[in-house]
Amino acid sequence: MALEKRYKIKVEENKIITDDHFIINGNKAYAGQHIIIDFWYTNFDNKISSLRKIIKKAVMLSNATLINLKLHRFGEEQGISGVAVLAESHISVHTWPERDYIAFDIFMCGNTNPEIATKYLISSLNPKEKFIKTIKRGEHKIDK
Amino acid sequence: MALEKRYKIKVEENKIITDDHFIINGNKAYAGQHIIIDFWYTNFDNKISSLRKIIKKAVMLSNATLINLKLHRFGEEQGISGVAVLAESHISVHTWPERDYIAFDIFMCGNTNPEIATKYLISSLNPKEKFIKTIKRGEHKIDK
Numbered sequence: 340m341a342l343e344k345r346y347k348i349k350v351e352e353n354k355i356i357t358d359d360h361f362i363i364n365g366n367k368a369y370a371g372q373h374i375i376i377d378f379w380y381t382n383f384d385n386k387i388s389s390l391r392k393i394i395k396k397a398v399m400l401s402n403a404t405l406i407n408l409k410l411h412r413f414g415e416e417q418g419i420s421g422v423a424v425l426a427e428s429h430i431s432v433h434t435w436p437e438r439d440y441i442a443f444d445i446f447m448c449g450n451t452n453p454e455i456a457t458k459y460l461i462s463s464l465n466p467k468e469k470f471i472k473t474i475k476r477g478e479h480k481i482d483k
Numbered sequence: 484m485a486l487e488k489r490y491k492i493k494v495e496e497n498k499i500i501t502d503d504h505f506i507i508n509g510n511k512a513y514a515g516q517h518i519i520i521d522f523w524y525t526n527f528d529n530k531i532s533s534l535r536k537i538i539k540k541a542v543m544l545s546n547a548t549l550i551n552l553k554l555h556r557f558g559e560e561q562g563i564s565g566v567a568v569l570a571e572s573h574i575s576v577h578t579w580p581e582r583d584y585i586a587f588d589i590f591m592c593g594n595t596n597p598e599i600a601t602k603y604l605i606s607s608l609n610p611k612e613k614f615i616k617t618i619k620r621g622e623h624k625i626d627k
Binding site for chain 1: 566
């Protein structure tokens, strides 16, 4: 709860997490939140080691479980691509250093908080411009 | 072009692919298309080997380059999660067999056609219900 306060996240009250990590809230169920993130003009130093550290901390803060994190640079002075596989889905990242552009997506199910990961990425990378869109994956109405 | 016709994809005329895989069309530039896909009630047999085959073919048909494909089952009779890392970004998949729900996302840059991959997934998995949303990642206006 302390992190929700610190990052000013609206807490979804009364949500129930099912055994298969679906989220039930009232008469709606969904698999998880998928957050699409575009950052422009960040303070990223273009090092794989920095990005690894940032993603690991984002996973930890959002209460997710990291299974595997692979980051790959395509060639000298080129961008980095990678994916963190989580027990609760994934985080992907693709960077374009020549454009000062970074594309993340964060998909998290179960008892996690991907909004905290998002806020942490913003505070670490400090983009001058950003575009963020959240999609509730697999959302549908259910009978109570 | 034959595949675009077969899958009834609208071809984006006059687009230019830059050296760093950005797409320029008129006075707009973007990194690539990110397609968010929810499938319900498919004919998927819940086998890793089938999913591997389907994803590999989707990558091939869309003219992307597969770097690495990892699929992982969380436990007996449980869902499969995985990511295909592409030279042009990624495809992720998460399945919930107990709900007959599959979540894909396809992010492809450069000279690829993720819409063909999407159509191929639909034709292979034949979902009774689906939700598909396309986001142009990193889209911004440019001076011509």
